[in-house]
Amino acid sequence: MKNEKNRQRYVIANWKMKLGLAESLKLADDFKGKFKGFCKNKVVVCPDFISFSDISKKLKKTNINTGTQDVFWHSKGSYTGEVSPKVIEEAGGNYVIIGHSERKEYLQETYDVINSKVKEVIKNSKLTPVVCIGEKMETRKKGKVKSELSKQLKKTFENVKITGNRQVFIAYEPIWAIGSGKSIKTKDLEEVNKIIEQNLLNIFGTKKEANNFIKLYGGSVDSKNVKELSGVNGLDGLLVGGASLKVAEFYKVVNLF
Ligand code: PGA
Numbered sequence: 181m182k183n184e185k186n187r188q189r190y191v192i193a194n195w196k197m198k199l200g201l202a203e204s205l206k207l208a209d210d211f212k213g214k215f216k217g218f219c220k221n222k223v224v225v226c227p228d229f230i231s232f233s234d235i236s237k238k239l240k241k242t243n244i245n246t247g248t249q250d251v252f253w254h255s256k257g258s259y260t261g262e263v264s265p266k267v268i269e270e271a272g273g274n275y276v277i278i279g280h281s282e283r284k285e286y287l288q289e290t291y292d293v294i295n296s297k298v299k300e301v302i303k304n305s306k307l308t309p310v311v312c313i314g315e316k317m318e319t320r321k322k323g324k325v326k327s328e329l330s331k332q333l334k335k336t337f338e339n340v341k342i343t344g345n346r347q348v349f350i351a352y353e354p355i356w357a358i359g360s361g362k363s364i365k366t367k368d369l370e371e372v373n374k375i376i377e378q379n380l381l382n383i384f385g386t387k388k389e390a391n392n393f394i395k396l397y398g399g400s401v402d403s404k405n406v407k408e409l410s411g412v413n414g415l416d417g418l419l420v421g422g423a424s425l426k427v428a429e430f431y432k433v434v435n436l437f
Contacts, residue, residue, distance in 0.1 A: 211244055212238060302342065329379070352396065406418070406432070
């Protein structure tokens with residue numbers, strides 16, 4: 181692993197369901213133009229499923245990677261409406277977001293489902309999973325962040341085997357910070373990073389496997405708070421929603437991190 185100063189960092193754009201098809205394609209063109217040449221950190225764009233394939237083609241020979249916002253836990257079969265890891269790979273994707281809190285809230289996605297998705301992606305594809313965790317404000321107020329995140333990580337990675345250099349991204353996104361304009365305090369984020377590291381050691385046992393994990397933060401990241409976040413110990417990247425929808429703003433976020 182590279183040392184703290186030189187290590188690779190990532191900024192992932194989560195466009196959610198915020199754009200129309202033409203708007204997504206246009207924004208991908210804007211990204212392509214703006215990020216041509218030098219880019220300080222690795223950029224990943226996660227559009228909706230319909231625009232994903234065209235956007236992956238557009239960005240194929242650029243320094244921008246693509247991913248999806250969800251995935252199914254089998255590679256083929258009678259699963260109406262679902263999209264497999266294989267198809268995402270075929271369409272040019274490298275990453276997949278799993279278990280975003282909006283899916284837990286609006287689609288009742290459970291930890292059994294999240295665990296199945298993580299297992300399938302790691303076992304049968306080359307996609308890098310970007311697994312989301314995070315607490316509600318009431319949990320934070322009750323001082324129960326540690327036990328809540330430990331529970332989420334345990335369920336997410338139950339019986340998951342990680343070998344070799346396989347990377348797994350963990351995006352800590354406190355639910356109260358998503359889309360609220362209220363980002364986390366850096367000291368609280370450092371504490372969460374330690375909680376995550378400790379839990380990964382408890383779950384996977386060896387230091388080596390814990391080193392396969394990349395830690396991201398998401399929740400109201402923008403060009404004003406990114407500089408502060410960039411100094412947080414143990415943080416390898418960001419998952420950005422609202423601020424990834426305007427190319428100039430996102431460019432600042434990526435290069436200030
Ligand atoms: P936000 O969203 O940056 O708009 O808060 C982040 C996310 O939900 O991934």
